[in-house]
Structures are given as structure tokens and as C-alpha cells.
Amino acid sequence: MACANTSWSEEQPCVEPAEVPCDVCTGTQQKAVKSCLMCFTSYCQTHLEPHQRVARLQKHRLVEPMDRLEDLMCKKHDRLLELFCRTEQVCVCLLCTVTDHKSHPVVPLKEEYEVKTAQLGKIEAEVPQKIQERKQKIKEIKDTVELSNKDADREIAHGGQVFTALIGCVEKGRDEFNQTVQEKLKSTEKQAEDPIKELEQEIEDLTNRSSEVKRLSHTEDHLHFLQTFRSLKDPPPTRDWTTVEVRPPSYKGTLRRSLEQLEETLNMEMKKLPDDAELKRVQKYEVDVTLDPDTAHPQLILSEDGKQVHDGGVVKELPDNPKRYTKDMFVLTRQSFSSGRFYFEVQVKDKTVWWLGVARESIDRTGETKWTPETGYWTLLYYKDVFLFSDNPSVHLPLRAELQKVGVFVDYDEGLVSFYDVEARVHIYSATGCTFTEPLYPILYPSLLEKGTNSAPLIISPVNQTD
Incomplete structure (x- = not known):
């Protein structure tokens, strides 16, 4: 925009699109250099002169040029919005604090800013x-x-x-x-x-x-x-x-x-x-889990790293804990899973009796119960010449020679629990169509010592995909 007066344009440039114009200028508007919060007017350098000279006007509060000064006024009381109500998160004037916002905490705008x-x-x-x-x-x-x-x-x-x-x-x-x-x-x-x-x-x-x-x-x-x-x-x-x-x-x-x-x-x-390709696929979902001593039956002994558990032969006196198994010799992991897929492996070598799989969070830990999907357990049981998936009725499985390590894979969203013979790299059994509505925990049961047998621990092992 061209200025009408060359001398004005040299001293005070005309208003650019992003600038605030002087509210007093007639004809060609000049750029405002200050806005007065008392007059609610923006002034160019020439029209600001009375505020710099007149004593009464010198008391007015001048700020950097601001557009739409009317927005600074309280619509109800026609007073400056200089306070902030923290209850209703709005700007208010002084009169608002004694009317609509009487009992509300208010602070100066600068403090809230x-x-x-x-x-x-x-x-x-x-x-x-x-x-x-x-x-x-x-x-x-x-x-x-x-x-x-x-x-x-x-x-x-x-x-x-x-x-x-x-x-x-x-x-x-x-x-x-x-x-x-x-x-x-x-x-x-x-x-x-x-x-x-x-x-x-x-x-x-x-x-x-x-x-x-x-x-x-x-x-x-x-x-x-x-x-x-x-x-x-x-x-x-x-x-x-x-x-x-x-x-x-x-x-x-x-x-x-x-x-x-x-x-x-x-x-x-x-x-x-080959089941090998399937096993490699699920092994990619390996999770690092450790046993939770707060859930372990008092007769169980856990390793310091939380990876092994075996029967200690003596029931220890431990503080009461609602998470602890008091009847069955189970132990849960610290970690639980509420979505997605996860996989872990447990070494069962030299064991004559064991139980392992996953269980839901709300299982009964204080009384004896059937360990079936209906009660919240999805587990395999091995007992000498018996190998089965615990259900009602149980699913008897062919005995596997030299079973040393069991892999457990869960697809929470698909409702799938699968078991694998890791060393043989073959599929053992899958429970399908399961409904999971709460967190699942890996669960282990090393069982009792039996006249010197079954003393080996159950061991949560790292996955070796090159086996």
C-alpha cells in the first residue's frame, strides 16, 4: 500500500498486512506502535504523543500493538479482562470475582500465563x-x-x-x-x-x-x-x-x-x-518371563534369577499374600499378557511329573480345583505313563520319547494355546476357540519329590532358534 505523504512514509511506514493500524489516523492509516489498555485504542507514533506528555494519560497502561482490543473487555461488566478463573478456566474482570466467580480461585493473567x-x-x-x-x-x-x-x-x-x-x-x-x-x-x-x-x-x-x-x-x-x-x-x-x-x-x-x-x-x-517352520514362526514371539515368589506355594524353591523351580520338601512359613498358592504347588510369572502373541519354553528334562501352561489372573489360589480351561487353566500334564491336556474330559496325547523341552505359544486375540516338543521340533497339541477376557500368566507345577526322583527343576529357558 503506497503512502500519501512521502515524509510520513519515511518516518513511519504504512501498515503492512500483518500489522495493527492506528485507530486515530484519518485518510492513510499509519502503523500503530502502542495500544492503550485504558483507552482501548491503538496509536501511531504521532497520535501517541499525548500519552507521553499529559500526566493523566501517562498513567495509562501501554502495550505492544494489539488487534481487536474489544476482546479484552468483559462483555458483562465492560471492564478489562485481567484475571483468570481456575475453576472455569476463563478470563474474568475484577467485578466478575464478586459476582459469578465469587468463590472461585482467580489469579492475574500473567501468573496463569x-x-x-x-x-x-x-x-x-x-x-x-x-x-x-x-x-x-x-x-x-x-x-x-x-x-x-x-x-x-x-x-x-x-x-x-x-x-x-x-x-x-x-x-x-x-x-x-x-x-x-x-x-x-x-x-x-x-x-x-x-x-x-x-x-x-x-x-x-x-x-x-x-x-x-x-x-x-x-x-x-x-x-x-x-x-x-x-x-x-x-x-x-x-x-x-x-x-x-x-x-x-x-x-x-x-x-x-x-x-x-x-x-x-x-x-x-x-x-x-515339517513342523520346524511352524515352530520357528512362533519362536519369534519369545517373551522374557521370570517366576514370581509372591505367588509360589510355600514348599517351592525358586532360583535367584527366577528361572527355575523345584520342590523343597518343606513348607516354609511365609507372610500371608492373596497372590500366593496355598494348596496347589503352582507358581506364576511376574509378567502377564492381555493381547497379542507370546511364546516361552520350559525345560522338563529328568522330570517324572510336571504341569505347565498358562492361567488367567482370577484363578482360585487358595483351594483345590480342577485345572481346566473352564476354571482358567490351559495346561499340559506329564505323569510317568500319562501325557494329556487338562480338560473336561482330558485329552490324552501320545507319549513322546525323550521329551526335554516344551514350547508354549499363545495368540490371545485368536484364542489359541499351542504346545510344542522343542527338541523334536513338532507340534504336540493346540487348544483352539478359547475365550480370553483377562490377563494370562505362564504357570509351572514341578510336583513333589518321589523317593528321590523328580528332583530336577522346571527351567524357563531362552529360545534357541538354531536348534
Whole structure:
């Protein structure tokens, strides 16, 4: 904007878009240099002169130029908003403190400004950290997606090979079934060939005899008739066909036997599928857990690092603790999980009895109860010649030779608890369709000493994915 007076523009530049104009100037407005909180007017350097000269005006409060000075006034009392009500978090005038905000704590605007500025500084400092945290989370999610893509590609490739092999098995089974049916049909056709030929020959002989009889019946030569008739007395030899039959083949059970054979083949192919890849996948969700002495039965002995537990043989006197097991020889970990996936491994080597898995937070720790999913337990039990998943009824599992380490994997959101034989790298059992509504804790039960046996501890072991 061009100034009308060159001398004014040299001393006081015209108003730029972001600047406050003088409220007194007529014609071309100049830039305000001060605003008066008593007059609620902004002044350029020329019109500010009375406030610098007149004693009464010198008492007015001058501040840096401010736009919309009317916003500084209390709409109700037409007084300056110079206080802050902390109860309602609004700016108020002096009269407000004796009316609507009489019992509210109020402070000068400057004091609240300093408080809010400090808060703003804290918020300002936190924002970059929160941004960084979210960027890191985005990276984690993208890394997970990328890893999932690689896993998916690998699984699709491997699955393609397996399904191709299985399709080959199905096609082979189909071809063998068709061949079996065709062979039965050919056998029946072969069986029918000779009787048909013989029957056709007899038909031909009988047809010829019929023709001879017909011709003879029309002759009137007595001598010829009698001489010829003698040769017709004995009919051509024929077979008694009432006892001859060709039985159709029975295909009953042929398809079933083919399908059973195919099922056996598929089962064999299933057994060839490596559990190793599955175990490696779940081992990626390893968590570091330690046993919580506040939950351990008084007869249990825990290692200093919280990784081992065994029966001490003597019930110790311990302070009462609502978290402690008092009847069953269980111990929980310090850590619990309420979402996502987690995995841990427990060494069971040289144990004759043990119990392990996960349990929900609200389990009864003071009385004896059945350890089933219904009561909040998802556990495996090993007792000499018995190996089972505790349920109602229990699921008996095949005994595993030289079982040394058990892996436990939980997908909280999917409702899945799976157990693995780590050394053999095979899947043992999975409880599916579980409903989790509260935190889950890894749980161990080393059981009692038995005449010098079962003294080995249960050990929470670090995962070694190179096994």
C-alpha cells in the first residue's frame, strides 16, 4: 500500500498486512506502535504523543500493538479482562470475582500465563517424542507386514509344492480306481465271450434245421419225405443253458477302498510336513518371563534369577499374600499378557511329573480345583505313563520319547494355546476357540519329590532358534 505523504512514509511506514493500524489516523492509516489498555485504542507514533506528555494519560497502561482490543473487555461488566478463573478456566474482570466467580480461585493473567506457558513447553517437548514413537510404531507395523509378506510367499510356495503333490496323489488314486473298474469290466466281458459264441453257433444250427423242416413240410413226394425225415429225427446237440450265467462284477466297496488308500497316502504326506517352520514362526514371539515368589506355594524353591523351580520338601512359613498358592504347588510369572502373541519354553528334562501352561489372573489360589480351561487353566500334564491336556474330559496325547523341552505359544486375540516338543521340533497339541477376557500368566507345577526322583527343576529357558 503506497503512502500519501512521502515524509510520513519515511518516518513511519504504512501498515503492512500483518500489522495493527492506528485507530486515530484519518485518510492513510499509519502503523500503530502502542495500544492503550485504558483507552482501548491503538496509536501511531504521532497520535501517541499525548500519552507521553499529559500526566493523566501517562498513567495509562501501554502495550505492544494489539488487534481487536474489544476482546479484552468483559462483555458483562465492560471492564478489562485481567484475571483468570481456575475453576472455569476463563478470563474474568475484577467485578466478575464478586459476582459469578465469587468463590472461585482467580489469579492475574500473567501468573496463569506463566503456568500455561510451562505446560505448553512440556507439551511441546513431548510432541516430538510422541511423533518419534508413532514413526517407530509405523516402522514396526511395516516391518511386520513385510515379514508377513515374505512368510506368505514362502508358505504359498511351499503349500503349492505340497498341494501339487497331493493333487498328484488324488489323480493317481483316481486313475487306479478307474483301472480297477475297467479290469473288472474286461474280466466280465471275457467271461461272456465263449458262451456267446457257443450260443450263436447253436442259433445258427437251429436256424438251419428250421429251414430244412420248413422245406420238408412243403414236399408231396412220399419217398423223398420219408427218406429225408429220418435224418431229422436226431436234432443237433444243444446245451442246457438254464444253469449257465455270467455274473456282473460287483463294484461295491471299490470306491471306498480307493478313498481309504488315498486317505492313508494323504496322512503319510501330512506327516512329512515339517513342523520346524511352524515352530520357528512362533519362536519369534519369545517373551522374557521370570517366576514370581509372591505367588509360589510355600514348599517351592525358586532360583535367584527366577528361572527355575523345584520342590523343597518343606513348607516354609511365609507372610500371608492373596497372590500366593496355598494348596496347589503352582507358581506364576511376574509378567502377564492381555493381547497379542507370546511364546516361552520350559525345560522338563529328568522330570517324572510336571504341569505347565498358562492361567488367567482370577484363578482360585487358595483351594483345590480342577485345572481346566473352564476354571482358567490351559495346561499340559506329564505323569510317568500319562501325557494329556487338562480338560473336561482330558485329552490324552501320545507319549513322546525323550521329551526335554516344551514350547508354549499363545495368540490371545485368536484364542489359541499351542504346545510344542522343542527338541523334536513338532507340534504336540493346540487348544483352539478359547475365550480370553483377562490377563494370562505362564504357570509351572514341578510336583513333589518321589523317593528321590523328580528332583530336577522346571527351567524357563531362552529360545534357541538354531536348534
